Amino acid sequence: MSNPNQWAMMQEFFTGLERKIHENRDVIETRLKKFAEMMENAALAFNEAAKVQAELYPKLRDSTGPLAKRGWFVSGNFGMSEIMELARQCGSVSDAELDSIVAEMYRNSVDELGASLLQDYPERAFAIKPALDAHNRGEHALSVPIFFSQAEGICFTALKKYIFTNGKSSGGIDENIKFTAKERLEGMKKPDDDSNPYAALSMFMEIMWLPFAEPLPIGYGQKDRRIHNYEGLNRNTLMHGLDLEYATEENSLKAFSMLSHIGALMHNLSDTSV
Secondary structure, three states, X not given: OOOHHHHHHHHHHHHHHHHHHHHOHHHHHHHHHHHHHHHHHHHHHHHHHHHHHHHHXXXXXXXXXXXXXXXXXXXXXXXXXXXXXHHHHOOOOOHHHHHHHHHHHHHHHHHHHHHHHHHHOHHHHHHHHHHHHHHHHOOHHHHHHHHHHHHHHHHHHHHOOEOOOOOEOOXXXXXXXXXXXXXXXXXXXXOOOOOOHHHHHHHHHHXXXXXXXXXXXXXXOHHHHHHOOOOOOOHHHHHOOOOOOOOOHHHXXXXXXXXXXXXXXXXXXXXXXX
């Protein structure tokens, strides 16, 4: 610094700063101590939350597949407290009670979860928004097929894989999401320490992929429906006009649960490139 005036101003500034620090040393030390205590408490809370998640997530993981078989999917856009409360119920209540709990979660959150979908996929608002409106009006004959179609569209855009269609491309590449789900699950490394915060994240991603690793009744073709004597909600019977009783609130919530789950999972992929 060649200008003497600037040098003098800098010296005056630092001299004044040193004096202020000295004069307020006790106040500064007190605030720094409080800040350190706050950070320590936050770290303890974070570690405690990770331990609770490591304890509860396996219960949710074990219930994820059976829930999906019954047409329910757990959206990653639910709040952590909601997911943890659901995990506490898993294994402690009957299948019918658990289904009712999940249905109520979606019933209470459909507008909020719908807003997340519209924010993440604005190019699909032309279909998702009217479907949400139809659901809220009780016009489930309109909402269910659109929820299904948009779930498949979001999946295909992100992965070039279908949810409901099986088969291979001309290059011999499997076109169904279950093959990607299996690859993702096989590629997940289990942390050595389940209390490690990263263990909870890894397990949650496992929970998100698990429902799609096996064929889902909601997507059964004619042969599988006959083999398994399945007569529940099914995208194929719905879209081909064979199911004349699908237009219920429960089925609309189930279809929306798939859309919200897929939307959250695919958006997470676009954010993290995992």
